[in-house]
Amino acid sequence: MTSLAALKSVAASVSERDMANAIRALAMDSVQKANSGHPGMPMGMADVATVLFSRFINIDPTAPDWPDRDRFVLSAGHGSMLQYALHYLLGYEDMPIEELQRFRQLGSRTAGHPEHGHALGIETTTGPLGQGISTAVGMALAERMLAARHGADLVDHYTYAIAGDGCLQEGISHEAIDLAGHLKLSRLIVLWDDNAISIDGPTSLSTSMDQPARFKAAGWLVQLVDGHDMEAVAAAIEAARQADRPSLIACRTVIGKGAPNLGGSEKTHGAPLGNAEIAATRQNIGWAYAPFKVPDDILSAWREIAGRGQAARRAWEQRLAASPQRKAFERAIGGKLPDAVFEALGAFRKEHVEKATKVATRKASEMALAAINGATELTVGGSADLTHSNLTITKDMDRIVPGDYAGRYVHYGIREHGMAAAMNGIALHGGFIPYGGTFLCFADYARGAMRLSALMSQRVVYVMTHDSIGLGEDGPTHQPIEHLAMLRATPNLNVFRPADIIETAECWELALKSERRPSVLVLSRQNLPMLRQAHSDENRSSRGAYVLREPSAHRAVTLIATGSEVEIAVAAAERLEREHGIAAAVVSMPSWELFEEQDADYRKSVLGSAPRVAVEAAARLGWDRWIGDTGAFVGMTGFGASAPAPDLYKHFDITPEAVATAAMKLII
Ligand SMILES: Cc1ncc(C[n+]2csc(CCOP(=O)(O)OP(=O)(O)O)c2C)c(N)n1
Numbered sequence: 001m002t003s004l005a006a007l008k009s010v011a012a013s014v015s016e017r018d019m020a021n022a023i024r025a026l027a028m029d030s031v032q033k034a035n036s037g038h039p040g041m042p043m044g045m046a047d048v049a050t051v052l053f054s055r056f057i058n059i060d061p062t063a064p065d066w067p068d069r070d071r072f073v074l075s076a077g078h079g080s081m082l083q084y085a086l087h088y089l090l091g092y093e094d095m096p097i098e099e100l101q102r103f104r105q106l107g108s109r110t111a112g113h114p115e116h117g118h119a120l121g122i123e124t125t126t127g128p129l130g131q132g133i134s135t136a137v138g139m140a141l142a143e144r145m146l147a148a149r150h151g152a153d154l155v156d157h158y159t160y161a162i163a164g165d166g167c168l169q170e171g172i173s174h175e176a177i178d179l180a181g182h183l184k185l186s187r188l189i190v191l192w193d194d195n196a197i198s199i200d201g202p203t204s205l206s207t208s209m210d211q212p213a214r215f216k217a218a219g220w221l222v223q224l225v226d227g228h229d230m231e232a233v234a235a236a237i238e239a240a241r242q243a244d245r246p247s248l249i250a251c252r253t254v255i256g257k258g259a260p261n262l263g264g265s266e267k268t269h270g271a272p273l274g275n276a277e278i279a280a281t282r283q284n285i286g287w288a289y290a291p292f293k294v295p296d297d298i299l300s301a302w303r304e305i306a307g308r309g310q311a312a313r314r315a316w317e318q319r320l321a322a323s324p325q326r327k328a329f330e331r332a333i334g335g336k337l338p339d340a341v342f343e344a345l346g347a348f349r350k351e352h353v354e355k356a357t358k359v360a361t362r363k364a365s366e367m368a369l370a371a372i373n374g375a376t377e378l379t380v381g382g383s384a385d386l387t388h389s390n391l392t393i394t395k396d397m398d399r400i401v402p403g404d405y406a407g408r409y410v411h412y413g414i415r416e417h418g419m420a421a422a423m424n425g426i427a428l429h430g431g432f433i434p435y436g437g438t439f440l441c442f443a444d445y446a447r448g449a450m451r452l453s454a455l456m457s458q459r460v461v462y463v464m465t466h467d468s469i470g471l472g473e474d475g476p477t478h479q480p481i482e483h484l485a486m487l488r489a490t491p492n493l494n495v496f497r498p499a500d501i502i503e504t505a506e507c508w509e510l511a512l513k514s515e516r517r518p519s520v521l522v523l524s525r526q527n528l529p530m531l532r533q534a535h536s537d538e539n540r541s542s543r544g545a546y547v548l549r550e551p552s553a554h555r556a557v558t559l560i561a562t563g564s565e566v567e568i569a570v571a572a573a574e575r576l577e578r579e580h581g582i583a584a585a586v587v588s589m590p591s592w593e594l595f596e597e598q599d600a601d602y603r604k605s606v607l608g609s610a611p612r613v614a615v616e617a618a619a620r621l622g623w624d625r626w627i628g629d630t631g632a633f634v635g636m637t638g639f640g641a642s643a644p645a646p647d648l649y650k651h652f653d654i655t656p657e658a659v660a661t662a663a664m665k666l667i668i
Pocket residue numbers: 040041076078127128129130163164165166167170193195197198199255269
């Protein structure tokens with residue numbers, strides 16, 4: 001063990017046990033004061049976390065975003081007090097003791113679960129179990145990809161995640177560990193809080209899973225240790241760091257360790273221990289200090305750890321300064337797209353207005369991506385096993401394969417949720433802009449992680465094709481109905497449903513420029529005509545909606561549509577004018593969110609004061625906002641069916657005739 005002893009940087013007078021007890025005390029005191037929270041997990045994992053931080057992790061609280069830092073993910077996010085205690089002890093400037101005293105209160109940095117962006121050093125938002133470990137997979141992948149591009153001198157770090165029984169029970173963990181094992185993400189180390197307790201009681205109530213066997217089957221190195229034996233934990237982490245594949249360290253722990261009466265019980269999972277048990281715990285662990293008081297020698301032992309990270313950071317900065325890779329590395333980490341991308345998209349739009357290119361918007365997306373990927377290396381594509389349906393791969397995109405991360409296309413496998421979480425991890429890690437495809441209907445499967453993309457303001461682009469009954473024969477299992485409403489209801493998410501090749505390129509541009517917001521590109525399987533009259537330098541989709549077709553006379557009706565139904569609205573408008581002399585304007589509305597952000601005058605000029613008919617081959621929910629009390633909606637009222645797309649549009653009465661009839665009913 002001499003090498004491990006050499007790694008120790010703590011003052012000899014303070015034991016790691018004392019350092020761990022500081023976490024225990026802070027966790028139980030904060031939860032008690034808040035009268036809410038989860039003391040059991042931080043107390044149970046205090047020893048593991050202490051070893052991890054005191055001997056291994058390289059982070060610098062004075063430079064929390066230093067690119068080559070190790071990443072720490074608290075996947076068992078309910079144990080947030082573990083993270084906050086660590087941050088206080090390590091000396092993050094935004095985590096003074098007062099923040100721990102305001103645990104879970106409005107406006108504090110110590111939110112119920114760790115939230116990225118809420119306090120320094122929180123690498124990802126956790127709490128929805130399973131997300132952290134799956135996001136960590138993306139981080140570990142991004143690390144390898146960045147290292148392949150810029151070398152080990154600049155990129156050489158680990159991703160450590162603490163996961164509980166809950167994280168491992170969640171289905172997403174299966175997707176994530178399979179992907180990580182397959183890709184041999186050797187810099188990923190998961191520490192499992194193997195306490196065999198969850199909320200309802202012992203995990204034996206609901207699982208007989210042999211977790212070590214499961215991880216082994218997915219290609220992981222698995223080690224089993226007593227999570228309170230610090231030397232054993234350290235040896236396991238050291239071995240994991242040397243492994244050629246991802247590692248699971250099953251740390252057998254006692255939940256609420258230290259609490260003499262409640263330790264080992266689910267009662268410590270999510271409730272304060274109570275004053276009597278806290279006093280007994282202080283006695284039991286020999287912690288004679290007042291609530292929220294950490295003695296100076298123990299605090300300085302913790303602060304020394306930060307010193308080690310700071311030294312590592314400084315050495316890295318010198319390597320960066322001297323590196324021929326410096327500019328390229330800084331460009332990647334900065335995430336700023338070159339102007340060439342937007343120039344290429346501008347030229348693309350001009351070309352295809354002139355050619356009046358008629359393609360499915362999924363195809364248009366592929367064509368736009370060819371222009372984008374040709375002009376930047378930042379984008380990393382992928383699909384959940386639907387590459388040739390989503391059309392997400394472009395020429396010269398090499399694949400990422402196990403052990404070789406120089407490529408820029410990820411075969412995520414049939415793992416929509418895992419893909420979305422991994423993309424969050426890639427975006428959070430920095431250096432890349434991830435996009436990934438699946439069918440829109442399976443947004444449901446990816447939903448948990450998509451919600452976190454939005455909550456964390458990450459630039460993740462979801463390419464979701466086969467966006468309506470227009471996909472045809474695959475039938476109602478594959479035909480999204482309620483999905484647009486669900487996505488549009490999600491705060492801070494761009495939902496783009498472009499109508500043609502031009503809007504598709506515009507929406508791609510908007511998605512890439514949305515540095516603080518994820519986007520969903522909702523794309524058709526079927527071909528759609530180019531609808532623009534003329535090229536404009538202006539990105540017309542940027543205002544969310546615009547008048548695509550002005551009527552020849554004063555507007556009698558406004559037809560509003562998105563995506564594949566804009567073509568139908570245009571045909572309806574022509575019919576209304578030709579056959580009935582009714583002047584109909586057509587509004588294309590590729591993005592509700594961006595339209596909502598426009599000023600009232602612009603919105604009024606687009607929507608007009610005439611009666612409105614909306615047409616979208618999806619659920620009505622939400623459309624009343626745009627059509628008002630007196631408007632009409634042409635769309636779906638139930639699930640779709642299996643048939644060729646043109647038959648389905650007729651069957652469900654989403655046709656120019658139906659739209660024209662609805663309009664006439666409003667007018668007459
Ligand atoms: C997706 C999801 N489902 C349910 C919950 C509610 N929940 C929070 S913690 C927990 C039990 C977790 O058990 P474990 O990971 O073993 O934590 P421990 O009790 O050991 O601290 C549950 C069900 C959640 N946070 N996320």
